[in-house]
Amino acid sequence: MSTRVVVTGLGVVSPNGLGTEDFWAATRSGKSGIGRITRFDPSRYPARLAGEIPGFVAEEHLPNRLLPQTDRMTRLALVATDWALADAGMVPEDLPAFDMGVVTASHSGGFEFGQNELRKLWSLGSRHVSAYQSFAWFYAVNSGQISIRNGMKGPSGVVVSDQAGGLDAVAQARRQIRRGTALIVSGAVDASICPWGWVAQLAGDRLSTSEEPTRAYLPFDGEARGHVPGEGGAILILESEEAARVRGARIHGEIAGYGATIDPPPGSGGEAGLRRALETALADAGVRPEEVDVVFADAAAIPELDRTEADALNTVFGRGAVPVTAPKTMTGRLYSGAAPLDLAAAFLAMADGLIPPTVNTEPLPEYGLDLVGPQPRPAEVRTAVVLARGQGGFNSAVVVRAPR
Amino acid sequence: MSTKEFTLDDLKRILRDSAGADEAVDLDGDILDAGFEELGYESLALLETGGRIEREFDITLDDDVLVSAPTPRTLIAAVNNLLGTDVAV
Known part of the structure; x- marks a missing residue:
């Protein structure tokens, strides 16, 4: 192990x-x-x-x-x-x-x-x-x-x-x-x-x-x-x-799983790689989709990319079956700093029993997401997923778990 | 013959401006014979300092001057030598 x-x-x-x-x-x-x-x-x-x-x-x-x-x-x-x-x-x-x-x-x-x-x-x-x-x-x-x-x-x-x-x-x-x-x-x-x-x-x-x-x-x-x-x-x-x-350290949580993929070439018609990155990370962590308490979305705010992310989440978790949030709506996208900040937020959510909000956005019903709205949502958070995509076809997912 | 002189005050000003100063070092103390490393300046800091001296005093320092001038006293002498200023420090 x-x-x-x-x-x-x-x-x-x-x-x-x-x-x-x-x-x-x-x-x-x-x-x-x-x-x-x-x-x-x-x-x-x-x-x-x-x-x-x-x-x-x-x-x-x-x-x-x-x-x-x-x-x-x-x-x-x-x-x-x-x-x-x-x-x-x-x-x-x-x-x-x-x-x-x-x-x-x-x-x-x-x-x-x-x-x-x-x-x-x-x-x-x-x-x-x-x-x-x-x-x-x-x-x-x-x-x-x-x-x-x-x-x-x-x-x-x-x-x-x-x-x-x-x-x-x-x-x-x-x-x-x-x-x-x-x-x-x-x-x-x-x-x-x-x-x-x-x-x-x-x-x-x-x-x-x-x-x-x-x-x-x-x-x-x-x-x-x-x-x-x-x-x-x-x-x-x-x-x-x-x-x-x-050494008796206080533990925020575990980096339990990771997956990364590259998208197929543009125009090839292949499925974007985000779903496989997510599934790979869950498998690496030994976590079943229904065990995930919240997903911190990449949240590109480009319609085509939002659709891809919603499809990946709905395929893996089931439509609307997992709370999704994007606290980066309060900070803007911090480029490579964004996902580590989401990891920090995931650990803080675990400690606080609270999923941070997604502000300003009114999700399209057709995406089928359970997007946490402008109010934080009280919830026991034991397992969280953070997604991040980069221009050029990079897709990465990390699963984090609360301290045992 | 240039009338410009490169002084210890010039050096301290340029060091502070180009590379900063280590909080644990008193540049206003007796530093003339201290090694630059001892004063908190590594080779890159000296390279940057040398560049600023060259610009301000319109001279060209040989690449090895900063290496062969390991203390403020020797560097000041080397710069004044290039300036044609015969000053003992």
Whole structure:
């Protein structure tokens, strides 16, 4: 039997709450963090809303030496890691360096840092580009900086699979623990609300151009029209269940199952891969569909993708047979940070006996989903599923279970 | 002959601006003969610092200057040597 891998620490940086407590208080009460962009002037762009994290002052949390060499996403990730380690009751100095690794996901890297350096390159010349550009923009930089700051030299890396990456990273972390590493820092934080990041998102043609924060991101709604991007995510501390019990750690829950698939080529007529990812994750966890208490949906808010997700859920669980929620309607889509944040929300739902709400959206009856509405739903949550899809055909599913 | 001089204050200003400062280190203390590593600056921080010195003082530092100038005193001397400023620090 494979080693059970559990989550013992959560660190949350979300548009509707900085820190796990603020995030959960906001999320269970349906408080949204979506608004007009303030980090740059969005008036010349067709999409103008985002889920921005207010009130994050890196100087209050990080050593001065780290500031000139870090993008906003890395600063957020480093602070989320500090919080996750504290939540886990872990002091990295107490463990051998090679017993700790870092596996995060990244969607786009440090875009704001990169934009500033590219601007210097073209306006001032190559001598003005920061030496730190060599890594500060890079996909792996969050893993690297977390590793350096905390002295973690075990198996580490980054997973890049668009918005599914947050689950793929957690799965890779689980593999490394099963291979014998005591602790892996995982999850993901993305933050690229800057003009360069914005035009990259616009090119994907999936952004909502609504200017009404309550009408812009409406997954499963008849007026679904794309998503609102957000920034943030969650960092999770993973350990073997045995190690966590030996040190008497509080356990949030278990990463019980995982499945990932790639869609068939567009136009081939094959079924999208989401259903198989979901079934694979359930089988991996040894969980029957009727045991699942809630599904945290990918919630693309693109009609065709909403249909695919609804079909997959109805095929596996039966029509309307499982509560479905999308708290990301309060944050926007956080790219690779979205699914780790949903994992955090799933553990908090277990602890609180409450499924967080899905705000603003009126699901089309034809989808046949039991979508949790704008009010949280009291429920015993023992087993939850988190789904995530990335552009380019990535589908991932993770099953989490409450602590035994 | 350039009249510009590269001083310890210039170096401290550029270090703080380009690479930050370690909270455990007092850059305003007696640092002239301290190793850069001891002051909290690794090779990349020195590369960035060297780039800023080059821009501001319009000189070109040899690639090995930062490696062979392991303390503020030796780096200041190397920069002033390039500036043609004969100053002892």
